[in-house]
Amino acid sequence: MKGLKKKIDSVKPQFEKGGKFSKLHSVFDGFYTFLFTPNETSRSGVHIHDSNDSKRTMIIVVLSLIPCCLFGMWNVGLQHALATGDPDHSLFHLFFYGFWAVLPQILTAYIVGLGIEFVVAQIRGHEIQEGFLVSGILIPMICPVSTPCWMLAVAVAFAVVFAKEVFGGTGYNFLNVALVTRAFLFFAYPSKMSGDNVFVSLGGVHAVDGYSGATPLGQLAASTTGKIDVLGVTGDPLSYADMFFGFYPGSWGETSTFCILIGLVILLATGIASWRIVLSGVVGGFFMALLAHNFATPLYPVTYLSPLEQLSLGGFAFAIVFMATDPVTACRTNTGKYIYGFLIGAIAIIIRCYNTGYPEGAMLAVLLLNCFSALIDYCVVNSNINRRLKRATVKN
Amino acid sequence: MAEKIRIKKGFDIPLAGMPSSIVTDDRLTSLFAISPDDFPGPVWKAVVKPEETVNAGDPLLVDKATGKVRLVSPVAGRVKEVHRGERRHIEYVSVSKDGDPQPVNFGNNMKGNEAKEAILASGLWAMMRQRPFDIVPDPEVAPRDIFVTAFDSAPLAGELLSDSLAKWLEAGLETLASLTAGKVYLGIKAGSNISSKAAEVYEFEGPHPAGNVGTQIAAIKPVNKGETVWTLDAVTAAKIGKLVKTGEADLTTTVALTGPDVKDPHLISTFVGASIDSLIKDALVKEEGVRIISGNVLTGTRVRKDGFLRFPYRQITVIDEGDDADEFMGWASVNPGKFSVKRSFPAFLRGFSKPFHFDARIKGGHRAMILSGEYDKVFPFDIYPEFLLKAIMAKDIDKMEKLGIYEVAPEDFALPEFVDTSKIELQKTVRDGLDYLRKELS
Numbered sequence: 001m002k003g004l005k006k007k008i009d010s011v012k013p014q015f016e017k018g019g020k021f022s023k024l025h026s027v028f029d030g031f032y033t034f035l036f037t038p039n040e041t042s043r044s045g046v047h048i049h050d051s052n053d054s055k056r057t058m059i060i061v062v063l064s065l066i067p068c069c070l071f072g073m074w075n076v077g078l079q080h081a082l083a084t085g086d087p088d089h090s091l092f093h094l095f096f097y098g099f100w101a102v103l104p105q106i107l108t109a110y111i112v113g114l115g116i117e118f119v120v121a122q123i124r125g126h127e128i129q130e131g132f133l134v135s136g137i138l139i140p141m142i143c144p145v146s147t148p149c150w151m152l153a154v155a156v157a158f159a160v161v162f163a164k165e166v167f168g169g170t171g172y173n174f175l176n177v178a179l180v181t182r183a184f185l186f187f188a189y190p191s192k193m194s195g196d197n198v199f200v201s202l203g204g205v206h207a208v209d210g211y212s213g214a215t216p217l218g219q220l221a222a223s224t225t226g227k228i229d230v231l232g233v234t235g236d237p238l239s240y241a242d243m244f245f246g247f248y249p250g251s252w253g254e255t256s257t258f259c260i261l262i263g264l265v266i267l268l269a270t271g272i273a274s275w276r277i278v279l280s281g282v283v284g285g286f287f288m289a290l291l292a293h294n295f296a297t298p299l300y301p302v303t304y305l306s307p308l309e310q311l312s313l314g315g316f317a318f319a320i321v322f323m324a325t326d327p328v329t330a331c332r333t334n335t336g337k338y339i340y341g342f343l344i345g346a347i348a349i350i351i352r353c354y355n356t357g358y359p360e361g362a363m364l365a366v367l368l369l370n371c372f373s374a375l376i377d378y379c380v381v382n383s384n385i386n387r388r389l390k391r392a393t394v395k396n
Numbered sequence: 397m398a399e400k401i402r403i404k405k406g407f408d409i410p411l412a413g414m415p416s417s418i419v420t421d422d423r424l425t426s427l428f429a430i431s432p433d434d435f436p437g438p439v440w441k442a443v444v445k446p447e448e449t450v451n452a453g454d455p456l457l458v459d460k461a462t463g464k465v466r467l468v469s470p471v472a473g474r475v476k477e478v479h480r481g482e483r484r485h486i487e488y489v490s491v492s493k494d495g496d497p498q499p500v501n502f503g504n505n506m507k508g509n510e511a512k513e514a515i516l517a518s519g520l521w522a523m524m525r526q527r528p529f530d531i532v533p534d535p536e537v538a539p540r541d542i543f544v545t546a547f548d549s550a551p552l553a554g555e556l557l558s559d560s561l562a563k564w565l566e567a568g569l570e571t572l573a574s575l576t577a578g579k580v581y582l583g584i585k586a587g588s589n590i591s592s593k594a595a596e597v598y599e600f601e602g603p604h605p606a607g608n609v610g611t612q613i614a615a616i617k618p619v620n621k622g623e624t625v626w627t628l629d630a631v632t633a634a635k636i637g638k639l640v641k642t643g644e645a646d647l648t649t650t651v652a653l654t655g656p657d658v659k660d661p662h663l664i665s666t667f668v669g670a671s672i673d674s675l676i677k678d679a680l681v682k683e684e685g686v687r688i689i690s691g692n693v694l695t696g697t698r699v700r701k702d703g704f705l706r707f708p709y710r711q712i713t714v715i716d717e718g719d720d721a722d723e724f725m726g727w728a729s730v731n732p733g734k735f736s737v738k739r740s741f742p743a744f745l746r747g748f749s750k751p752f753h754f755d756a757r758i759k760g761g762h763r764a765m766i767l768s769g770e771y772d773k774v775f776p777f778d779i780y781p782e783f784l785l786k787a788i789m790a791k792d793i794d795k796m797e798k799l800g801i802y803e804v805a806p807e808d809f810a811l812p813e814f815v816d817t818s819k820i821e822l823q824k825t826v827r828d829g830l831d832y833l834r835k836e837l838s
Contacts, residue, residue: 004724005722035725036723036724037723037724037725037759038758039718039719040757040758041687041758042757043821044824045695045824046694046810046823047693047696047713047715048409048411048693048754048755048756049759049814049819050735050814050816051741052737053763054817054818055727056740059728127762170763170764171766172764270738270740272738327768332768332783381783384799388618388778389798391618392620393622393623
């Protein structure tokens with residue numbers, strides 16, 4: 001590696017102030033620090049540092065998303081094969097169908113998002129920050145497989161600029177960037193974001209008889225007859241195992257609760273995600289789903305789902321594990337995290353059950369609580385302040 | 397029986413280079429210096445000129461405002477230099493040891509005001525700190541309480557109190573008790589058999605920062621707005637005891653020479669402010685590419701080979717500078733020798749009982765505060781550190797007060813700074829915040 005380092009060091013001056021490519025300084029620096037850990041040593045305060053940095057943290061999150069991502073690609077292929085009656089169900093055939101179907105989305109998200117990050121970093125004279133490495137993979141995973149790339153590009157640009165960069169970049173945003181992208185798509189292009197025709201990639205092939213591309217929650221939301229069985233794309237009822245392992249249509253990265261659990265194990269084992277948020281989120285969702293299930297009514301067919309089905313279907317598990325735990329937009333106090341997680345879980349299920357206009361409530365619940373996280377922290381911190389005031393002799 | 401307090405939040409960094417208990421006498425050092433930067437608070441004025449002859453205990457610098465607080469020469473000899481930096485700021489006053497020491501005698505069996513004057517004149521006063529602001533105590537302000545810590549839990553720290561000093565501790569605590577209407581609290585390491593009648597003794601167990609006096613204050617009786625407490629270590633307390641009984645200002649010190657780049661880590665007995673090069677002569681594994689720290693790796697001051705031992709004069713740590721490491725894709729490393737308290741690196745698999753080699757790299761880029769709850773795990777105070785730090789960065793005095801700035805000193809933020817993923821200079825932030833607050837409130 002010494003040779004490579006020497007080579008890069010030799011072109012470095014051209015990227016510095018006054019150099020030929022000084023306009024690309026941030027980009028160069030981004031790649032440079034990606035390849036070689038900076039040799040900067042401490043100037044003040046402690047003389048030694050923990051090895052964990054922002055890059056490592058983000059990479060661990062991306063790593064924890066890989067099981068969901070790979071399964072999602074395979075599942076896109078599976079749903080396509082089922083819908084079109086393709087008899088070839090071999091692993092690689094299905095996987096590569098899905099891989100090619102979602103690759104343009106992933107590339108679009110990264111190119112647009114990172115492009116904006118590079119430009120902003122250069123204008124501000126900052127280092128390039130790694131936050132979008134995670135957002136860039138999260139965004140396609142929570143979108144329908146048939147989302148056009150231009151829509152995705154517009155939404156990513158909107159979210160990165162207006163949800164993140166205007167507030168100062170990674171670490172200063174108060175809304176989750178991936179979910180703002182999703183919300184923008186949802187409200188700007190509703191016909192491409194919900195309904196029966198967006199969650200399965202047919203790839204121009206005619207579907208088999210009896211095909212329906214509606215997601216389980218979409219079927220329930222649209223039901224007018226009360227309790228119904230949720231069906232797969234070919235019209236067979238879905239078992240609980242299908243729901244848990246994710247063999248049904250949906251936003252392609254978030255259907256498999258099993259793969260999400262693998263990701264959760266990675267995040268909790270490395271201590272990157274807060275177990276408090278995940279635990280209280282699951283408790284909140286379970287509690288609300290149980291309540292809804294006990295008072296199930298034909299008016300709101302989703303309430304017939306059992307709590308476990310509620311937790312396994314749709315984007316609930318994905319939102320709790322990967323969205324609610326975003327440390328920048330979540331509560332920062334431990335007490336606050338319990339409240340924050342619980343409310344996300346409960347509100348996601350409330351929206352899902354009692355607002356038939358929105359088949360899934362996880363996105364809106366997380367965004368809503370993003371807005372309230374600072375308020376929750378404020379209350380928690382204030383109790384600390386009051387405790388301090390109480391023991392003080394000098395008041396004011 | 398002393399009350400036992402268990403500190404749960406904290407961490408003992410497994411740094412290689414623990415000192416043995418062998419003490420060698422320093423016979424080499426002939427140059428000593430006192431650096432006023434080590435004593436924040438007063439504006440210091442030099443009262444000696446180069447080539448002037450001084451005795452051990454004669455003042456080198458006095459505080460400009462009252463003239464009462466002094467920094468004294470540790471040895472008898474001639475003033476070599478009053479070294480000034482930018483804007484004539486005094487960086488150090490050095491004295492070369494010369495001739496027989498004839499220490500100044502400050503009186504004997506002193507009590508009350510007489511004792512206080514002696515402490516001020518002997519330079520021991522400046523070895524104390526006050527909270528709020530973590531500065532040399534203002535002699536005009538009576539403290540609510542006085543807190544003394546009898547152990548150092550920082551990485552590779554040696555034993556604090558030697559046997560020869562321990563016998564003066566009780567006398568020192570008695571003297572301190574006479575300087576406050578409140579109490580003197582003595583924080584000892586769990587299991588050590590120090591007892592005291594003059595002070596209320598608390599046993600502390602748990603990881604660093606259990607030995608930090610700030611941690612002990614937070615656990616015993618936190619500082620509130622409008623209150624002042626004094627803090628010091630048991631060495632200074634014992635020296636105060638020796639001073640009031642015998643009139644001698646003890647300016648000797650035992651320095652632990654530690655760290656992965658020291659051949660044979662051990663203790664050295666010398667005087668405060670000894671020059672570094674004679675202390676580390678032939679003691680290092682290598683001569684180039686090292687960082688010499690006077691103090692421990694968390695709160696110490698980086699010094700050059702031609703520099704001097706800095707306050708609190710009890711440890712030197714030598715580590716690799718590491719600025720030539722050129723680590724390829726360090727963020728992807730699975731090297732078990734790369735230390736992290738988090739389990740995102742495999743270091744935890746080999747366990748933290750085996751020592752690690754650290755270098756001085758910050759190992760990442762500077763970022764905004766991203767992860768939450770990192771600091772809290774190593775910060776044993778009833779304070780929300782992230783919120784306090786943000787208030788300091790925003791220079792919001794009202795919020796700083798409410799969130800507890802009067803209770804903290806920069807050293808309390810050393811461990812949070814060590815574990816920080818975003819590599820923010822927390823101790824510097826807190827120091828700046830305290831200075832800003834003091835300026836605004838005066």
